[in-house]
Amino acid sequence: MASSDVDRLRAHAAEHGIDTDTLSLTVVDDRYRLVVDGTVYEDLTEGEVRDTLATHPAAVREWAFWHRRAPQADARWAFLRWIEDADAHSSPSDRRAALTEGEQQRWGQLLVRVRLNDAQRRAYELRHVDDADRSAEQLDAYDDPRTARALAKYDNDGRYRPLATAPTLQTGWVFAGLEADALVQAVDFFYPATIANWHRERTGTLDVTHWAETTERQTGIYAVTEELDGAAVDWVAEACCVDSQCLKRRQWDETADRTLDVARGDGTFPCREPCSLVIAAARKWALLEREDQQTYTVQLTPSEKEQLETMLDAVADGTTDEVREADVGNAANRYRARYLRAKRAGDELFESPEDDE
Amino acid sequence: MASALVIAAHGSHLNPDSSTPTFDHADRIREVGAFSEVREAFWKEEPSFREVLRTLDAEEVYVVPLFISEGYFTEQVIPRELRLDGWTPEAWASDGVSATAATFRPRDVEKQVHYCGPVGTHDAMSDVMAHRADTVLDARAGSQVGLAVVGHGTERNENSAKAVQYHAARLREQGRFTEVKALFMDEPPEVDELTSHFDSEDIVVVPLFIADGYHTQEDIPEDIGLTSDYRTGYDVPAMVDGHRVWYTGAVGTDSLVADVILERARDAGASIPANRLDDAHSSPQPV
Ligand code: SF4
DSSP, rough: OOOHHEEEEEEHHHHHHHEEESSSEETTTEEEEEEETEEEEEEEEHHHHHHHHTHHHHHHHHHIIIIIIIISHHHHHOOOOHHHGGGSOOOOHHHHHHHHEEEEEETTTTTEEEEEOOTSSSEEEEEGGTTTTTGGGGSEEOEEEEEEEEHHHHHHSSSSSSSSSOOOOOOSEEEEEEEEHHHHHHHHHHHHTTTHHHHHHHOOOOOOHHHHHHHOOOOOOGGGGOOOOOHHHHHHHHHHSSSSOOOOOEEEOOOSOOOOOOOOOOOOSSSSSOOHHEEEEHHHHHTTTTTTOOOEOOOHHHHHHHHHHHHHHHHHHOOOOOOTTTTSSTOOOHHHHHHHHHGGGGGEEOHHHHHHH | OOEEEEEEEOOOSTTTTTTTTHHHHHHHHHHHHOOOOOEESSSSSSHHHHGGGGGOOEEEEEEOOOOOOSSSIIIIIHHHHTTTOOOGGGGGGSSSOOOOOEEEESSSSSSSSEOOOOOOGGGGHHHHHHHHHHHHOOOSSSOOOEEEEEEEOOOTTTHHHHHHHHHHHHHHHHHHSSSSEEESSSSSEEEGGGGGGGSSEEEEEEEEEEEEEEEIIHHHHHHHSOOOOOGGGGSSSEEEEEEEEEEEEGGGGGGHHHHHHHHHHHHOOOOOOOOHHHHHHHHOOOO
């Protein structure tokens, strides 16, 4: 154990007193009172404190990590505790024993791991959950948290990801041997503000802003979003916010009193307000919803009707890429779509009411 | 006391490169080490203006908009989304290009926010433009060089034209370039008649834009005659109507913009060590 940790601890106690779940150390008139690992020591001299602490190395190390090295900021601190389920291990030595094995948690598509390294210090590792079983050699290694911004920009196919929490994070990378502050920084670059809002939720202070309030606040070209209400808000959430599209758990509704009839999702971290991507899409929908409905007549075989439905699903589910070139058995196959277009689009697939006149 | 810096930029849902200059400037400032935290925030990306403050530990936060001019975003969107209690555009007491900073308490966090004027209207931006011009000019340029500062125009916001004219006037006064003109894409004097505005044989064109995008990479190169089709690329300099035309791309991508951001925070009271822009000021200007 680093004796400097003991010295720091003693100095800290002399100045501020220490009263944590790990240990407590107070000094009155140069005599110390120490509570550590359930034992109370009274009336100790400075030298005796030093000697006694040396017999509780796990407690000293835990104090040094949680109260000196870890970021002294509520949300990040709570996040680091949660990663290793720290509150579940009753004593510092239990906790360190668990860390020798290693602990891990999922955060969206991130897998966070922590274990004690050779120097008996916490080393954090961050990778994609889908890379859980891959060896570090199979992954591109990074150590600067800022790289997370670049990794978060593109999916595995090189397409831009405008929504940080879309379930399309690219795989194939690892951050190994991170210190606690670098770990939380990397997580915040992958999923900005998720730690802060998760912590607020856990402490009962999440400030949810509902749809009506968010759209009412919009100005300029987004002022129109306010026109979308009722069922259309459900459709927006169904389109953008369910787990297949976004890993945040939607906590907003149309208003506090009008809950949407759409699954909130099972995400670990909450969504407290419609995001800019949803507002930008809602602008388009608000404009489109200004149109009146019409009745069209359409001549289709039953299979063609079914094909239109299958194609709509394929686009909405983003599965068109998965349909094989020659799989003409799949109604969303490109050749099938082209045949339908060749046959039907020539004489206007849908007949408008005016066409009859 | 620890203080944080937030660079507030537009970002994009469609263009992945829109945020690159913001990240680059933020990283340069991180390396200066003047702030305990530096964070990028965006209108279209994350963290949003709405949620960036809660990601910070510091209670003292300097927010610098990485925008060209005062207007819709700096006066309405950013303060509203940051929930700056009591904000009105009058708080800056600006004539359209003179905002420095005003201090507010946001409604959702226990912090003090020093809300600074945009990067684009800071005096130091004139120096960045001159620097930007100097980086593309080489020995082929003669002694008579005209500078065109190009802006979008008044279509969206009258202050954006003011910012362009402001820097053109300052650069004219500094006498570094033989002629200095403010030109626009959407209104007269128009950039597509570039050469008719200049007598100098060499003309260097500096767009006052934050990031490169279709205006600076497609429209302007075509407008100023570097190419008839941006997709085929172009050489700099190019001969146009008997003038050698030099082109820099968006000034906002210049590394010195990081120093302008620092200047903005410093003007608002942040304690910041002397930076590279000061060095650039004191070194003799190459001609
Ligand atoms: S509004 Fe919907 S899509 Fe946007 S972050 Fe929240 S849950 Fe995700």
